[in-house]
Amino acid sequence: MNPHWLKTCDPLSLAETSVWGKGQSVSVLITSDSLLKAGQVMKDNGLFLDFMTALDVQEGFFLSYLFCSWKAPFRVLLRVQLSHDKPRVPSLAGIHSGADWHERECHDFFGILFTDHPNLDPLLLPPEMELRPLLKKSAQRKPLTVIMPLEQIVPASAGVQDRLLSATRTETA
Amino acid sequence: MAETGFSLRPAALDQDPPLLNFALPNKVVDLCRSMSLWPMTFGLACCAIEMMAVGMARFDVARYGAEVFRPSPRQSDLMIVAGTVSLKMAPALVRLYEQMPSPKWVIAMGNCAISGGPFAYEDQYAIVEGVDKLVPVDVFVPGCPPRPEGLLEGIFKIQEKVTGRRWWPLPQEAAA
Amino acid sequence: MLFDTQPHQQDGDFYTRSFQAEAKEGNLILNMGPQHPSTHGVLRIIVELEGEYVRRAEPVLGYIHRMQEKMGEVKTWQQYLPNMGRVDYLHALAWNWGYVGAVERLIGQEVPERAEFIRVITCELNRINSHLLWWGAYLLDLGAFTPIMYAFTDREEIMDMLQIVTGSRLTYCYYRIGGVSTDITPEFIDQLKRFCTHFKARLPLFRDLVTDNMILRYRTEDIGQMSLDVIQRFGATGPVIRGSGMPYDVRRVEPYSVYDRFDFDIPVFHETDAFARYMVRMHEMEQSVRIIEQALEQLPDGPVMHPKAPLQLAPPPGEAYFSVESARGKVGVYVVSDGGPKPYRVKLRAPSFSNLHLFAEVSKGVLLSDAVSILGSLDLVIPEIDR
Numbered sequence A: 001m002n003p004h005w006l007k008t009c010d011p012l013s014l015a016e017t018s019v020w021g022k023g024q025s026v027s028v029l030i031t032s033d034s035l036l037k038a039g040q041v042m043k044d045n046g047l048f049l050d051f052m053t054a055l056d057v058q059e060g061f062f063l064s065y066l067f068c069s070w071k072a073p074f075r076v077l078l079r080v081q082l083s084h085d086k087p088r089v090p091s092l093a094g095i096h097s098g099a100d101w102h103e104r105e106c107h108d109f110f111g112i113l114f115t116d117h118p119n120l121d122p123l124l125l126p127p128e129m130e131l132r133p134l135l136k137k138s139a140q141r142k143p144l145t146v147i148m149p150l151e152q153i154v155p156a157s158a159g160v161q162d163r164l165l166s167a168t169r170t171e172t173a
Numbered sequence B: 001m002a003e004t005g006f007s008l009r010p011a012a013l014d015q016d017p018p019l020l021n022f023a024l025p026n027k028v029v030d031l032c033r034s035m036s037l038w039p040m041t042f043g044l045a046c047c048a049i050e051m052m053a054v055g056m057a058r059f060d061v062a063r064y065g066a067e068v069f070r071p072s073p074r075q076s077d078l079m080i081v082a083g084t085v086s087l088k089m090a091p092a093l094v095r096l097y098e099q100m101p102s103p104k105w106v107i108a109m110g111n112c113a114i115s116g117g118p119f120a121y122e123d124q125y126a127i128v129e130g131v132d133k134l135v136p137v138d139v140f141v142p143g144c145p146p147r148p149e150g151l152l153e154g155i156f157k158i159q160e161k162v163t164g165r166r167w168w169p170l171p172q173e174a175a176a
Numbered sequence C: 001m002l003f004d005t006q007p008h009q010q011d012g013d014f015y016t017r018s019f020q021a022e023a024k025e026g027n028l029i030l031n032m033g034p035q036h037p038s039t040h041g042v043l044r045i046i047v048e049l050e051g052e053y054v055r056r057a058e059p060v061l062g063y064i065h066r067m068q069e070k071m072g073e074v075k076t077w078q079q080y081l082p083n084m085g086r087v088d089y090l091h092a093l094a095w096n097w098g099y100v101g102a103v104e105r106l107i108g109q110e111v112p113e114r115a116e117f118i119r120v121i122t123c124e125l126n127r128i129n130s131h132l133l134w135w136g137a138y139l140l141d142l143g144a145f146t147p148i149m150y151a152f153t154d155r156e157e158i159m160d161m162l163q164i165v166t167g168s169r170l171t172y173c174y175y176r177i178g179g180v181s182t183d184i185t186p187e188f189i190d191q192l193k194r195f196c197t198h199f200k201a202r203l204p205l206f207r208d209l210v211t212d213n214m215i216l217r218y219r220t221e222d223i224g225q226m227s228l229d230v231i232q233r234f235g236a237t238g239p240v241i242r243g244s245g246m247p248y249d250v251r252r253v254e255p256y257s258v259y260d261r262f263d264f265d266i267p268v269f270h271e272t273d274a275f276a277r278y279m280v281r282m283h284e285m286e287q288s289v290r291i292i293e294q295a296l297e298q299l300p301d302g303p304v305m306h307p308k309a310p311l312q313l314a315p316p317p318g319e320a321y322f323s324v325e326s327a328r329g330k331v332g333v334y335v336v337s338d339g340g341p342k343p344y345r346v347k348l349r350a351p352s353f354s355n356l357h358l359f360a361e362v363s364k365g366v367l368l369s370d371a372v373s374i375l376g377s378l379d380l381v382i383p384e385i386d387r
């Protein structure tokens, strides 16, 4: 089936990638405002949060949330881009309880602020530590366009997006 | 190591004086001690599994009297630090060491406990590069993880240190 | 004055204080760990006790945080590989596989068929090894000392075999990008065949010795029930979810390598309690033996390393993810390359991380002694959680 319901999470763009494993993986770029809504859509469609993580790039932080299906090799990747100076994003802990610790860890490592998070105490680092260990030094930061081939985020051709979102079943190429 | 703004306190080194201070009784007591070491279960990571293996049937540390692993520092006289000591763990390690009654000995088991092992690299921010920065170490047992035979040899060394002589034959002597 | 009646504002550390702030008047705050015999390493759990009952529990992590994700950015692609044996040292080969799988996917590297079979054989053998240790240690938590002796007797045999092929006892680094480092020897195959026959006779012994034991039943049945809904919300995997009636196993749902060629069952139990999780693991050992036997039968000839496998790696920019079923659940390795000799980012998705997260939820209102049983039934490996 085509995941046509992905429409409902206000995607900026959709792409299909193969680097996440056999079966179907869809990468969905959204804004941080629609994250909560998208999280709810994932839950309603029976996907669970596998993990979430951030990537420190020149443009800011690039967040990836991986949602997997319990029954089939099907996954959806939510991608959110944040700026360096105001890294704030709503917390998914209210919808997917598992997100709680993943976000706490992300806060430890990158200093990203998750609004409405139940408890942002340091999870892995000692509470006295100031360091954000996974932040890159600015010389080492690379632009996102260099490390992420574009077709993994935006569709390679215009047809892909329409095909994914169409309600009728079409053959995957 | 990266700058973390984290300070560590090494353990206090004062040991209690012995209750009796006569040479001959002390010698006897030392012998008894060395043949019935009570290690504390201070398993931290991978090396702890090999420490468990030492206590099990094949390697059977009970042959050398050191099988009584105690979870409480107050009942033990040998601390086997088996695994990586992180900055977060360090204060607990120091406290447990201080709570052990004298005389007490420490074995640093595995490269992590000796020097940080595979986790000591430039810019690392979370581990203590060697427990000897925190507590005085009597015997170092290298390996990642050391084989159980290695730990047994470490225990022999402690016995040697306590009594002044080696008690068990070396492999080549045993074979001859 | 003999007793100091002033409240100690500065008692406890950061976590205790923030936990205490929400505690009910008169309840006892107890710290289990970070050095505690039943937390299997350096896990710390703060519990609020009302009499013998746990009102609230909060795991505190990080006591064995070993910067494995940071290390990925410091070492080169090949140098990082040996570290995978140390993430989860009980099922080290699953992490080996996760990482080489992710890199292979990133660079489009093929793996010879014989190597795939060897990977399956050794990985399953390692799974048995891991379950055996869990079995012994769990029963030790519940107060039975003898089983761990039995478990280690078999473990030593498995470790002997794995030592023949991998060269180490515990922290293996055996898989390589594009294959495995050495071929298995006829000696290993013989020994393994003998072990399979022997082990199939051992399992009924374990059942008679322990599984049917009344005390074990009292300590595990109807203890730590986790509804499927809760487990799904937390994203827990492995025997934890299979003990609650969901047949989720990466080997089945997203088959990798050659797992689709073997005939094996995914044990599922519906009771949702600690005993169900116990049974899942006991049956899994049986299934692993089945897989090994089939794999030995079908083992093809050929090279074990792809002739074009790169020694120096500078993968093209991009990302890749590979997930593997380990003894504890879904292991996932996510790598990002910027085209250079070192990874740009490595993220390790550890199953115990999500499994432990459940604990705070299910331990509410249980007896403290049952909390220990629940904790053991999750089969945690702490360095995998803290990474």
Ligand code: SF4
Binding pocket: B045, B046, B047, B048, B082, B083, B084, B109, B110, B111, B112, B113, B117, B118, B143, B144, B145, B146, C086, C171
């Ligand atoms: S020395 Fe090696 S085996 Fe031992 S704790 Fe460190 S990494 Fe693990």
